Amino acid sequence: MPDTPLLDTVKFPADMRGFDIAQLKQLAQEVRAETIDAVSVTGGHLGAGLGVVELTTALHHVFETPKDILIWDVGHQCYPHKILTGRRDRIRTLRQPGGLSGFTKRSESDYDPFGAAHASTSISAALGFAAARDQRGEKNKVVAVIGDGSMSAGMAYEAMNNAAEATNGQLMVILNDNDMSIAPPVGGMSAYLAGLVSGGAYQNVRRLGRSVAQHLPRPFRNAAKKAEEYARGMVTGGTLFEELGFYYVGPIDGHDMENLVPILKKAAAIEDRPVLVHVVTQKGKGYAPAESSADKLHAVVKFDVISGKQDKSVSNAPSYTKVFGTELIKHAKIDPSIVAITAAMPSGTGLDLFGQAFPERTYDVGIAEQHAVTFAAGLAADG
Numbered sequence: 001m002p003d004t005p006l007l008d009t010v011k012f013p014a015d016m017r018g019f020d021i022a023q024l025k026q027l028a029q030e031v032r033a034e035t036i037d038a039v040s041v042t043g044g045h046l047g048a049g050l051g052v053v054e055l056t057t058a059l060h061h062v063f064e065t066p067k068d069i070l071i072w073d074v075g076h077q078c079y080p081h082k083i084l085t086g087r088r089d090r091i092r093t094l095r096q097p098g099g100l101s102g103f104t105k106r107s108e109s110d111y112d113p114f115g116a117a118h119a120s121t122s123i124s125a126a127l128g129f130a131a132a133r134d135q136r137g138e139k140n141k142v143v144a145v146i147g148d149g150s151m152s153a154g155m156a157y158e159a160m161n162n163a164a165e166a167t168n169g170q171l172m173v174i175l176n177d178n179d180m181s182i183a184p185p186v187g188g189m190s191a192y193l194a195g196l197v198s199g200g201a202y203q204n205v206r207r208l209g210r211s212v213a214q215h216l217p218r219p220f221r222n223a224a225k226k227a228e229e230y231a232r233g234m235v236t237g238g239t240l241f242e243e244l245g246f247y248y249v250g251p252i253d254g255h256d257m258e259n260l261v262p263i264l265k266k267a268a269a270i271e272d273r274p275v276l277v278h279v280v281t282q283k284g285k286g287y288a289p290a291e292s293s294a295d296k297l298h299a300v301v302k303f304d305v306i307s308g309k310q311d312k313s314v315s316n317a318p319s320y321t322k323v324f325g326t327e328l329i330k331h332a333k334i335d336p337s338i339v340a341i342t343a344a345m346p347s348g349t350g351l352d353l354f355g356q357a358f359p360e361r362t363y364d365v366g367i368a369e370q371h372a373v374t375f376a377a378g379l380a381a382d383g
């Protein structure tokens with residue numbers, strides 16, 4: 001078991017609201033060690049959780065969960081969140097019979113306001129919570145955390161398109177951009193985000209706002225808000241998110257607590273329009289075997305913490321996915337009209353094999369099943 005002197009004093013987020021930045025940094029490290037140790041026993045989703053350890057710690061410090069609503073997209077990255085929200089004593093029961101769920105679950109905790117497992121639902125759900133809050137005349141904050149992979153689904157855009165009309169109060173979307181889905185991300189949106197990151201290079205919005213203000217004419221110099229707007233405009237230009245009515249902040253380094261906490265606080269104070277905070281993180285962060293593996297240890301079975309070696313039992317039976325993939329290849333060799341479509345799941349469907357054999361006849365459409373089906377229908381309609 002890892003040494004966790006500070007984490008041992010935190011059962012619920014209220015216990016860490018008074019922490020300073022140094023303590024939050026240490027707490028995050030201890031949560032990371034605890035996550036690795038727990039998953040080494042239970043197996044489960046590892047890489048995504050490790051990437052959001054600092055973000056999880058910062059969010060529960062800045063927001064008054066569970067009164068403030070925190071919704072994790074998919075929910076596969078929520079193990080650090082469970083450790084900090086009263087479930088640490090059961091964290092080594094993750095995904096075991098009678099144990100904790102591997103995803104967020106309403107019946108499990110007040111800190112899980114919305115259940116998930118399917119991707120790309122978080123912005124719609126958060127908007128629902130925001131509208132319900134407005135209807136009741138309350139003031140609690142609502143935050144959705146969504147990955148760049150999950151941002152490839154139409155529903156995320158349907159929700160953003162509706163946001164400014166469905167609420168006139170606070171709504172924060174955190175785009176957790178680790179430039180990974182399960183496989184490398186695909187599509188125009190992924191390229192767009194990469195452009196924002198390389199153009200903006202981890203800006204500290206406050207520092208940037210200040211330095212730009214020094215170069216502005218005097219009437220602007222005192223108007224901090226104007227200066228910051230100007231700074232943001234210079235960094236990113238008009239973004240797609242701005243066009244959709246969101247105030248865009250970022251891109252910021254999601255592992256740098258010193259930036260993360262003040263920027264989240266500042267962004268949380270925006271109450272008159274939805275805000276999108278673009279946070280750059282590294283999937284598998286802080287655990288060398290995860291950082292260096294091709295899929296950043298997205299999902300694992302039991303493993304040895306020191307070596308990272310997984311306890312994979314060797315089976316002589318072929319997997320369903322392998323049978324499917326090889327059989328499809330066999331048919332495709334005879335029938336040139338066969339193509340394959342996957343929704344961000346090449347290895348999970350056996351179509352990674354098909355993609356190696358027929359790269360030109362394989363389509364990864366992103367996490368976009370609805371599109372995949374109608375795209376297939378279009379292909380079929382034309383033979």
Ligand SMILES: Cc1ncc(C[n+]2csc(CCOP(=O)(O)OP(=O)(O)O)c2C)c(N)n1
Pocket residue numbers: 048051074076077117118119120146147148149150151178180181182283343344345367369
């Ligand atoms: C509708 C749907 N399709 C596919 C999946 C399988 N799936 C689970 S996590 C994931 C990748 C998510 O990527 P991202 O949102 O970037 O999160 P990350 O794991 O990188 O943190 C996929 C494709 C799913 N959960 N839901």
